[in-house]
Amino acid sequence: MxxxxxxxxxxxxxxxxxxxxxxxxxxxxxxxxxxxxxxxxxxxxxxxxxxxxxxxxxxxxxxxxxxxxxxxxxxxxxxxxxxxxxxxxxxxxxxxxxxxxxxxxxxxxxxxxxxxxxxxxxxxxxxxxxxxxxxxxxxxxxxKKITTSMADYNRKSGGWGAVFSGCFMMAMMSVMMPLQVYNPATGWNFVGTLTLLTSAGIGLLIATIAKKTGAKWLNDFNLAIVLILGMASSVLWTNVVGMFA
Structure with a gap:
């Protein structure tokens, strides 16, 4: 099998x-x-x-x-x-x-x-x-301990609670993203890097449109749209990178 x-x-x-x-x-x-x-x-x-x-x-x-x-x-x-x-x-x-x-x-x-x-x-x-x-x-x-501690911290520190949560998320992304750009086993991943940048740009654009127009419902579709367009862009970048390989 x-x-x-x-x-x-x-x-x-x-x-x-x-x-x-x-x-x-x-x-x-x-x-x-x-x-x-x-x-x-x-x-x-x-x-x-x-x-x-x-x-x-x-x-x-x-x-x-x-x-x-x-x-x-x-x-x-x-x-x-x-x-x-x-x-x-x-x-x-x-x-x-x-x-x-x-x-x-x-x-x-x-x-x-x-x-x-x-x-x-x-x-x-x-x-x-x-x-x-x-x-x-x-x-x-x-x-339970983590949740209550974070809730207490957010209540006491005000805006710093949101900053702390954002920093924690960025730390997780900092661990994952380098592997999309460079992997010691396979080398530089140009297609993955370009797809990552394209997806990030699309997500930022959707969030900006939702904020400027007041269409908050767009935020609910942000991840789905980014996934679809990001995968489509990976096909495009694969062909583009292949032309210069």
Whole structure:
């Protein structure tokens, strides 16, 4: 069995669907408990229904970027595993980076991975699963403490709380972005760099338009638009760079 065959095998589909049904069941159980608690607090049933319907409506737009990410990740890791990762835990950028590190460590690349033995895909699954566990364990142990500490800090420091959160996000991006520009194993990534700059420019343009025109709804579509146009630009830059290679 090859990497590609295992990544789309029937057994993997069955296991992924079973896992997703379990997670969906937990979500449904907590929703029932939450509704019961709301009724105990005297909140009217009509109000609860409005909250549920509005939450479902507003969750559709952010999920567009997840669907786009699923399409791109499925092309590399197969549909079931990509579906499982993006439905439960993980984001497409982290998943692709983790999978790419494993494949490169084996002296391979995504283009040739599909024809490799199934144990290559097994190694990818193990590393991705172990890597994401640290975040889950940290949340179990320290999420409440971190959340309350940040809330207290924001309340006491005013605007500095937002600056601190922004710096934390920039620190995460500073870890990820250099790998898109230069990788010691493969060298300079001109296509990735140009795609990164193009995507950043598109995102900034959309945010500016939303701010200038007051069309705040554009911010909800920002990530989805950037993903689509960013992927389209990668095709363009691949052809452009290929002309000068």
């Amino acid at each position: 090859t990497f590609k065959e295992l990544s789309n095998s029937a057994w993997l589909w069955i296991l992924v669907i079973a896992g997703l049904l379990y997670v969906a069941g937990l979500a449904a159980a907590f929703m029932v408990k939450a509704r019961k608690r709301c009724l105990e607090l005297g909140i009217e049933n009509t109000t609860i229904k409005k909250v549920i319907s509005s939450s479902c409506t507003f969750s559709i737009v952010p999920s567009l970027s997840i669907v786009i990410g699923l399409i791109s990740l499925a092309a590399v890791l197969g549909t079931p595993w990509a579906w499982f990762r993006l439905s439960v835990v993980g984001a497409v950028s982290y998943e692709l980076m983790a999978a790419d590190m494993v494949i490169q460590a084996m002296g391979l690349n995504f283009a040739s991975a599909g024809a490799q033995p199934a144990n290559v895909f097994g190694a990818v699954m193990i590393v991705m699963s172990i890597g994401i566990m640290f975040g889950i364990i940290t949340n179990i142990i320290a999420a």
